[in-house]
Amino acid sequence: MLTTLLRDHLRPYRSAVVAVVVLQLVQTIATLYLPSLNAAIIDDGVAQGDTAEIMRIGAVMLAVTLVQVVAAVVAVYFGARTAMAFGRDVRKRLFGHVQTFSAREVATFGAPTLITRTTNDVQQVQMVVLLTFTMMIMAPIMLVGGVIMAMREDVGLSSVLLVAVPALAVIIGLIVTRMIPYFRTMQKRIDAINRVLREQIAGVRVVRAFVRERRESARFASTNADLYDTSLRVGKLMALMFPAVFLVLNATTVAVLWFGAQRIDAGALMIGQLTAFLSYIAYILMAVMMSTMMFVMVPRAVVSAERIGEVLSTRTSVVPPERPAQLRTGARSRPGLxxxxxxxxxxxxxxxxxxxxxxxxxxxxxxxxxxxxxxxxxxxxxxxxxxxxxxxxxxxxxxxxxxxxxxxxxxxxxxxxxxxxxxxxxxxxxxxxxxxxxxxxxxxxxxxxxxxxxxxxxxxxxxxxxxxxxxxxxxxxxxxxxxxxxxxxxxxxxxxxxxxxxxxxxxxxxxxxxxxxxxxxxxxxxxxxxxxxxxxxxxxxxxxxxxxxxxxxxxxxxxxxxxxxxxxxxxxxxxxxxxxx
Missing domain, CATH: 3.40.50.300 (P-loop containing nucleotide triphosphate hydrolases)
Structure with a gap:
């Protein structure tokens, strides 16, 4: 459902999406090129004492950095505008569709959940679109590019990645699969809070007239506690995810330094190459971390997209005719029979x-x-x-x-x-x-x-x-x-x-x-x-x-x-x- 929603509502902004993809590609290539230039300065400039070479490579690094910054700023600008326009269009379509509902469909869903789906659910999907343009496009490019560039520096040392990347994938997969049911429950409990709050605000005179403030406070507290419990469980899983990622990141860095030092000692690797390799390892794991953030957001967005799709796929029981008839008022001076x-x-x-x-x-x-x-x-x-x-x-x-x-x-x-x-x-x-x-x-x-x-x-x-x-x-x-x-x-x-x-x-x-x-x-x-x-x-x-x-x-x-x-x-x-x- 999320894919369908994105395809339908991002179609008018295809040119902006293409521009963001191209800019993210340029930014990522520039980012991946910098460690190699840094290694060249260390091995060819500093080690040789060649000041001219250092200045030449430094100038290239400065130009690459400038390209990287400009591409990043413009990509975020277009990405943010497109994401906000996407959210606006979905809300507009959702609101317009609800307006076609008869009293039967409105009663079936209920006003609180329709409000939540038009606001909170759309916001969840919109946030994923924004993160997609700012992170998700860059992450796979940086991951693949980082692996290729790391292998260029040293193929043997790249074997560390064969352990690190699958370990991260397994950890993230296990955590995310447990998150999805909680996200679905969380949206339902937001509906419940909206329902109770609407009832208490609309019926405040009745509540006060019958002196039921304590009962209503207890009812709201119970509903609020349900949402708190679900959010806390999601928070615990999210809190587990990032330490696990950093654990793998740090263990990988230690392994690279250990084996890299041995290869430098054996003369098979230069110090600049090891520095570049460590940068690529950081890029690879950073790409995995960006993907991790997306994995946290996507399950909730999928649930929200399903809830939005449920409303959009509901057809009103009061169906307009395909070929409307016209009122025959010409033969009657007073219409309205x-x-x-x-x-x-x-x-x-x-x-x-x-x-x-x-x-x-x-x-x-x-x-x-x-x-x-x-x-x-x-x-x-x-x-x-x-x-x-x-x-x-x-x-x-x-x-x-x-x-x-x-x-x-x-x-x-x-x-x-x-x-x-x-x-x-x-x-x-x-x-x-x-x-x-x-x-x-x-x-x-x-x-x-x-x-x-x-x-x-x-x-x-x-x-x-x-x-x-x-x-x-x-x-x-x-x-x-x-x-x-x-x-x-x-x-x-x-x-x-x-x-x-x-x-x-x-x-x-x-x-x-x-x-x-x-x-x-x-x-x-x-x-x-x-x-x-x-x-x-x-x-x-x-x-x-x-x-x-x-x-x-x-x-x-x-x-x-x-x-x-x-x-x-x-x-x-x-x-x-x-x-x-």
């Missing part, structure tokens, strides 16, 4: 359907209300219209066209949704309202706020339309969030309004004023309202009663009081018989 025909919906793995055999018609210019007990499928039914989920049976039609055959952008452009839990984004009142329509004027924004009964409190805020809104709208009350969400939908001016229990946090007086102000604004549109409060929907043109996913009654408030026992139970649980009439 919504029809549900024999609709069934079953959540993945559920034993029974949430909705089954639902038939419903919502016409333009009319308000259709949906009511039922908790768990009857009201919100699920509403979410099928904008394709937050796809039906598992039957059809949902918009102006006679199955919503699965429409371009999602065209479908969503017809709908103004006010969800059950209104969500506001970090920014200002203006930026949140402009989600409805970015080009809306201030006059239109204030008008929408006035209709939503939100103008008074927005004017009271410091800055008015430019007053700051915290993430999730946590700096305003629940009722204010609902009214701002309603205003956001009004700014859009859609042909279909979907209100999913959007008045539950409002008092009765505000609810009544809001509904009265909404009527002239939505007169030409199709309005579907999910509500628990009878007072909110009693004046609707049509009320649909749901019970256990079945439609058990359709009619006006008066008609249902006479014909539907389920509706009567709901009504009488909230108001008296006299008030209901």
């Amino acid at each position: 919504v029809e549900l025909q024999g609709v069934e919906f079953r959540y993945p793995g559920a034993e029974r359907a949430v909705l089954h055999g639902v038939d419903l018609v919502a016409e333009p210019g009319r308000t259709t209300a949906i009511i039922g007990s908790t768990g009857s499928g009201k919100s699920t039914l509403l979410n099928l219209i904008p394709r937050l989920f796809d039906v598992t049976g039957g059809r949902v039609l918009l102006d006679g066209v199955d919503v699965r055959d429409l371009d999602p952008e065209q479908l969503w452009g017809q709908i103004g949704l006010v969800p059950q839990k209104p969500y506001l984004f970090a920014g200002t009142v203006r930026s949140n309202l402009e989600y409805g329509r970015p080009d809306a004027s201030d006059e239109e924004l204030w008008h929408a706020l006035e209709v939503a009964q939100a103008r008074d409190f927005v004017e009271a805020l410091e800055g008015g339309l430019d007053a700051p809104i915290a993430q999730g709208g946590t700096n305003v009350s629940g009722g204010q969030r609902q009214r701002l969400a309603i205003a956001r939908a009004l700014v859009r001016r859609p042909s279909i309004y979907l209100f999913d229990d959007s008045f539950s946090a409002l008092d009765y007086a505000t609810d009544a004023r809001l509904r009265a102000a909404l009527f002239p604004e939505t007169r030409e549109a199709t309005v579907l309202v999910v509500a628990q409060r009878v007072a909110t929907i009693r004046h609707a043109d049509s009320i649909v009663v749901l019970e256990d996913g079945l439609v058990v009654g359709v009619g006006t408030h008066t008609e249902l009081l006479e014909s539907s026992e389920t509706y009567r139970e709901i009504v009488y649980s909230q108001v008296s018989v006299e008030e209901a009439a």
Whole structure:
């Protein structure tokens, strides 16, 4: 998976990658050439007392060093830019892909792990790319080049490498194979910490209200300790790796000095050659150490790449059509006719359907209300219209066209949704309202706020339309969030309004004023309202009663009081018989 990820996202930067490889090659060749020049100075200049030869070779060494430095700086520059661009592209693709997910896929993964995969996992792979450009390309070149240059100095002494290099390979291999499972566990435990932290921050009011700070602290401490234990085990293995490498390095150096001294004594080797040979041994083992660092990083990057690939390979259950149909609005002056025909919906793995055999018609210019007990499928039914989920049976039609055959952008452009839990984004009142329509004027924004009964409190805020809104709208009350969400939908001016229990946090007086102000604004549109409060929907043109996913009654408030026992139970649980009439 790591190879695939690198191939796909480094393809646009092939020229930069080639440049880095060439520069690393030049730098490595220059580095390997320096010990030979140093040996020449010792054996041909110092030993012979030839000052001119020393100056000549010194000048060559200076020029080679300059080439080495320039190549190294430029290679790191291009490598770092390419690695950062790679990380940016992967994050962009990952974020864009997650945006195509339906609520089903988001719930399957969970928000904490999607955040970790978009940030921490991408960072792990990006770091390996950076190390590849700065170390991994150089390491094999230096290893092979070092062996060749060492053999040029003395073939017999090179036999020491036949023991040192395989010993290093075995040690590193054993350690790395034990690291991989720990890295996989580590990423999962980072997910767990993100999940617990998100829950505690989002639910801080509940935690304090029930005085559960100690319990939540203990829960976080337990999750944090799990990550600590795994990280500690990885750290111990990493701590074992470097001493083992240095042990082999130092033992090899001692062996070279031992056997080299004997060969110098026998006249088969010169002092300059031994010095050069020691430099090449250091280069070879340095290359192995650079590879060691990569071996430490690569297993974690492989795990991270698998997690990224798992998200990228997941296809949304709400698939856009290959050949989108067009809404047939020309023959109808008021578009927005919504029809549900024999609709069934079953959540993945559920034993029974949430909705089954639902038939419903919502016409333009009319308000259709949906009511039922908790768990009857009201919100699920509403979410099928904008394709937050796809039906598992039957059809949902918009102006006679199955919503699965429409371009999602065209479908969503017809709908103004006010969800059950209104969500506001970090920014200002203006930026949140402009989600409805970015080009809306201030006059239109204030008008929408006035209709939503939100103008008074927005004017009271410091800055008015430019007053700051915290993430999730946590700096305003629940009722204010609902009214701002309603205003956001009004700014859009859609042909279909979907209100999913959007008045539950409002008092009765505000609810009544809001509904009265909404009527002239939505007169030409199709309005579907999910509500628990009878007072909110009693004046609707049509009320649909749901019970256990079945439609058990359709009619006006008066008609249902006479014909539907389920509706009567709901009504009488909230108001008296006299008030209901």
